[in-house]
Amino acid sequence: MTNRPSIRVRGDFAAKAAEQGHSTYSAIADAIGVDQSNVGRVLRGTSRPSNEFIAGAVRALGSFEDLFEVR
Incomplete structure (x- = not known):
């Protein structure tokens, strides 16, 4: 079984x-x-960000790399 990558908010989000x-x-x-x-x-950290969350955050707050990390 392989681990699938997941997107999480960075600690300083x-x-x-x-x-x-x-x-x-x-x-x-x-x-x-x-x-x-x-x-x-x-x-x-009890829920993963949805596509809507990620897109809205990038549009309003900054770049993907500044806001999220892939684990």
């Missing part, structure tokens, strides 16, 4: 969002177009 003026889960959610609860789950 929230700090990078705050640099853009989005310092709360609600503000991050509004900026990237997802629910606030989804932001919380992804940032706590």
Whole structure:
């Protein structure tokens, strides 16, 4: 059985969002177009970011490489 790669937010994702003026889960959610609860789950590591989350974050907050890591 092989391990499939997965995408996770980088540890400093929230700090990078705050640099853009989005310092709360609600503000991050509004900026990237997802629910606030989804932001919380992804940032706590209990859920993986969806394609919508990733695309919205890159559009609103910065480059893929700055925000995410592939494990």
